Amino acid sequence: MIIRIEPESEVPIYLQIANQIIEGIARGHIHPGQSLPSVRTFAADLGINMHTVNKSYHHLEQKGIIQIMPKSGAIIASPQDFNETSITRLKDAFKPLIAESLVVGMSHQQIQELVTSMIEVFKNSKEETQ
Amino acid sequence: MIIRIEPESEVPIYLQIANQIIEGIARGHIHPGQSLPSVRTFAADLGINMHTVNKSYHHLEQKGIIQIMPKSGAIIASPQDFNETSITRLKDAFKPLIAESLVVGMSHQQIQELVTSMIEVFKNSKEETQ
DNA sequence: AGATTTGTTATAATAAAGATAGAACAGATT
DNA sequence: AATCTGTTCTATCTTTATTATAACAAATCT
Numbered sequence: 566m567i568i569r570i571e572p573e574s575e576v577p578i579y580l581q582i583a584n585q586i587i588e589g590i591a592r593g594h595i596h597p598g599q600s601l602p603s604v605r606t607f608a609a610d611l612g613i614n615m616h617t618v619n620k621s622y623h624h625l626e627q628k629g630i631i632q633i634m635p636k637s638g639a640i641i642a643s644p645q646d647f648n649e650t651s652i653t654r655l656k657d658a659f660k661p662l663i664a665e666s667l668v669v670g671m672s673h674q675q676i677q678e679l680v681t682s683m684i685e686v687f688k689n690s691k692e693e694t695q
Numbered sequence: 696m697i698i699r700i701e702p703e704s705e706v707p708i709y710l711q712i713a714n715q716i717i718e719g720i721a722r723g724h725i726h727p728g729q730s731l732p733s734v735r736t737f738a739a740d741l742g743i744n745m746h747t748v749n750k751s752y753h754h755l756e757q758k759g760i761i762q763i764m765p766k767s768g769a770i771i772a773s774p775q776d777f778n779e780t781s782i783t784r785l786k787d788a789f790k791p792l793i794a795e796s797l798v799v800g801m802s803h804q805q806i807q808e809l810v811t812s813m814i815e816v817f818k819n820s821k822e823e824t825q
Numbered sequence: 826a827g828a829t830t831t832g833t834t835a836t837a838a839t840a841a842a843g844a845t846a847g848a849a850c851a852g853a854t855t
Numbered sequence: 856a857a858t859c860t861g862t863t864c865t866a867t868c869t870t871t872a873t874t875a876t877a878a879c880a881a882a883t884c885t
Contacts, residue, residue, distance in 0.1 A: 605832090619832075
């Protein structure tokens, strides 16, 4: 999986990595059960520090998206391993964005279309990879 | 409009304020053209620093949601004043959330239902207020 | 078994962001 | 004229983000 880091971005590097891993799973480039590169080799590939990658992994583990096996490595979790709190957190994250969309003048339909088209993008690239 | 600040939240105060103002507009508690409290009085009401409120306002102005009249005050902008870049930024913000929703195991329908129910919440409280 | 790789832990340093504080300025409002 | 407004400036403090070394012990590989 190819990950690109924008050092000048306002979003921190460890979140850029985490988000792109999540995207990679959604697109089917990587699958549950597969292992992620070690924090050291990943950091070397990206040209960044080991601890930054480590922070990404723990961020993903906290979300329940990966499982870190101490002294061994990290693997992508299966969807059935997720808890209800994941969805609660997602709701809280969606709320301000939907509010802003409405304030900006988007209609109910426009917002739905935006969401649908984005889901399709992920599902399409998943079909291509499978 | 009532704004509640959680000092222990991981989301910065200036964003809590901005998000709740956006929500207030979406809910119809405040309307385009209306003026926001001055940064000093608002800060006094919330028990926080003037500069934190000022940062909120400039954050909202950058999004195009309010207009700051120098040396005078801030008013809520009208939806027609918004540019296309607002929607582009929103797309980028939605992307990681939708990816995560899919990874967590939510179906296309479940995501749509989540979005729809949230939009309804805003629209309902808007009808009540009007 | 021995060497290597793994995540973990600890300490340290730097830079940026978030928040507060106080003060002064000049335009706008009353 | 007095007050209120956002603006600007300096300053301090805390937290977060990132990098840098180093050492440790469990897991893995050869």
